[in-house]
Amino acid sequence: PPLPLVILADHNSVMVPGSDTAVVSKEIPAVVRSRQVEGSILTSLAVEDVWVHLHGERRAESLEGFTFPSLQRRIDRVHLPTAVLNTVRSVYTVTTPSDHKAVVLQLGPQEEPGGAPRFRFPLEILESPDAAAALREVLEAHSHVPGPIESWWDGVRSLLREFAGRWRRENPSSGFTELQALVRESTPLRLAPGAWEFLQDLGYEETSVALAYQRLVRLQAQEKQEEFEERMLTRLRAQLQPQEARAQQASERRKRIHEMVRQLRDRQYLQRVRDSKGVVQE
CATH class of the missing domain: 3.60.10.10 (Endonuclease/exonuclease/phosphatase)
Structure with missing residues (x-):
């Protein structure tokens, strides 16, 4: 179609x-x-x-x-x-x-019958290169399974759900922030438990579920932007540290050269005095 x-x-x-x-x-x-x-x-x-x-x-x-x-x-x-x-x-x-x-x-797809939230694969997991490589291996192994496309997709969906659950259990440090979890479990028609309290603690008094959901989405976008800026600052600091070290080394080299030049000039001055007046007591 x-x-x-x-x-x-x-x-x-x-x-x-x-x-x-x-x-x-x-x-x-x-x-x-x-x-x-x-x-x-x-x-x-x-x-x-x-x-x-x-x-x-x-x-x-x-x-x-x-x-x-x-x-x-x-x-x-x-x-x-x-x-x-x-x-x-x-x-x-x-x-x-x-x-x-x-x-x-x-x-997004329609919600499941009965209001149960539809499974959504947490894309934040793919920020880990190890997770992305592991998931690629799982999907490639399933890519040649024979049968109609509907059966293939049902299998892939089950693999994604299983992979997400296993990864979060094995890597608790890579879990989601409270805000990310609320957005994942909310829709414009139904908020996740604790979402209203989360917004109220931040000083937001939204008047409808749709507006509250939009506020959560905007806050998540702001959070991601702040995380991106922090990563850029960390990378910039890492790039500047070698430059600062090289600048410090160059400054020390210049000091040593200046000292050598000064000493050389002092010796040349003393030699000229010796030549003109004889021995000079240093």
């Missing part, structure tokens, strides 16, 4: 002025007509605005959804086919060096 059509664009205009802007102002007729044409095209393609699907037409400001902050307008949007909207887990915005904010869309 054809792949689903996904539209990600800077539209340079809002679709619903009452909710996509902080201030509703009179618009020129050409903009209104363009909006109508855009709406009819999106309808014909059977795609929907993901932000509206998840948050409704509430004011984007309260959800930090304005993607053009200087004018407080939501002009950067993501559209997905109606048939796959059930895979949307969260959508939120993050600040970037650009004058626009980035729209982050998180997709």
